[in-house]
Amino acid sequence: PARDEAVSRYLATNHPHKPSKAPILVPGSTNIVIDEWITPTLGQRTRDPIEAPDGAIWWTGMWASLVGRLDPDTGKMTEFPLPSSARPHSIVPDDEGFIWYTGNSNGTIGRLNPADGSIKEFPTQARDPHTAVFHPNGSLYFTSQHSNMLGRLNPKTGDLIEVDTRRKPYGIKVGKDGDLFVAFNGTNAIGRMDPQTLSLSYYDIPDEATRIRRLDLDSNGNVWFVNSSLGKIGRLNVETGAVTQWDSPSGATSHPYSMTVIDDVVWYNESGMRPDALVRFDPESERFQSWAIPSGVGIIRHTWKTRDGDLLIHQSSSNRVGRVRIGD
Known part of the structure; x- marks a missing residue:
């Protein structure tokens, strides 16, 4: 308790509350309930949760190079260690129950088998795979922000192709017609990629x-x-x-x-x-x-x-x- 009080005093003195950072909250008629769970390994930088086919919630612990599984009905959590240099940025599940992660610090796409904890890695040309998404065609597409690249991995064969892009591709989603849409965090653009040819076109968004x-x-x-x-x-x-x-x-x-x-x-x-x-x-x-x-x-x-x-x-x-x- 004495240590906690000392830490609280230090933080209050040196890092005071900034009223200017308070959000402007807008009332409305929609009702929500927010459930939160504290993940086991502290300091892991919990992020990017997803839902697996069995209803479990998974997350990445980027700074601790792990991924975790949460049973939302019981609150039980299990963490799975990854290669120490992986620092996974995001994860996506496949239909077979495997969990795929982007090795943001070791230039890999990884596949975790939750049944036994085994990992298979696919090295990438890009040094920093960032965000990934599965396409209905079965391939995994991913962004690499600081490498300025997009990639496609065939999970069955391991074939991997990467292409250059404009600056800092970030989020990625599959569109209604099957094309992939890419957010860019380094320029005022949204990209559109053909899933077969990997050819890219761009929509310029107003204001540089x-x-x-x-x-x-x-x-x-x-x-x-x-x-x-x-x-x-x-x-x-x-x-x-x-x-x-x-x-x-x-x-x-x-x-x-x-x-x-x-x-x-x-x-x-x-x-x-x-x-x-x-x-x-x-x-x-x-x-x-x-x-x-x-x-x-x-x-x-x-x-x-x-x-x-x-x-x-x-x-x-x-x-x-x-x-x-x-x-x-």
């Missing part, structure tokens, strides 16, 4: 200061994105190239980060605020609603839609993985 971390798609095939650097969210019509943007409630420094579309409603977070704010945007009414994350010292970097239509979140700085149960 625009930087986009994450994106998702609605049922009409529109791309929704966070304009992280300008405190906005936006919609891209992929047929016409038309872009519409809205200011996030907390303003230009709110730094929208994650992005998931559920039933054509947009969910994202304002990572520049303290506490971290979860935001809902209804495109039909063009209305926002927002909530403070209970443990909100930040930050949500990636989110995931569950089969039940809930939202998986996390808080890297406080070692938490969470689930947002969305009501009416």
Whole structure:
């Protein structure tokens, strides 16, 4: 207790609360319940949760080079060590129950077998695989932010192809027609990649200061994105190239980060605020609603839609993985 009190005094004196960082929370009619779990290994930088086919929640512990499994019904958690240099940035499950991770520090795509903890690694040309997604064709596509590359891995054969891109490809999602859409965090663009040829085209997004971390798609095939650097969210019509943007409630420094579309409603977070704010945007009414994350010292970097239509979140700085149960 004495040590805790001393630490609290030090933090209060040297790192005081900044009212300017408080989010502007917008009331509304949607009800949510946020469940949070503290992951076992402290300081691991818990992030990027996903739901496996069996309903388990998995996450990466980037700084501890591990991935973890959570049974949301019982709260039981199991952590699986990865190669110490892997520092996994994100994970995705396949239909067979394997967990695939991006080895952000050792230039690999890895496959974990949860049944026995065994790992198979696929070396990449890029030094920093970042975010991955499975395509209906069975291939794994991934971004490599600082290498300025995109890649495709055939999990069955191990064949791996990588191509150069514009600066800092970040988030990646599969579009309605099967093309892949890529967020760029180093230039004001969204990329579109043919899954077979890996040829790329680009949509230039207004304002050269625009930087986009994450994106998702609605049922009409529109791309929704966070304009992280300008405190906005936006919609891209992929047929016409038309872009519409809205200011996030907390303003230009709110730094929208994650992005998931559920039933054509947009969910994202304002990572520049303290506490971290979860935001809902209804495109039909063009209305926002927002909530403070209970443990909100930040930050949500990636989110995931569950089969039940809930939202998986996390808080890297406080070692938490969470689930947002969305009501009416």
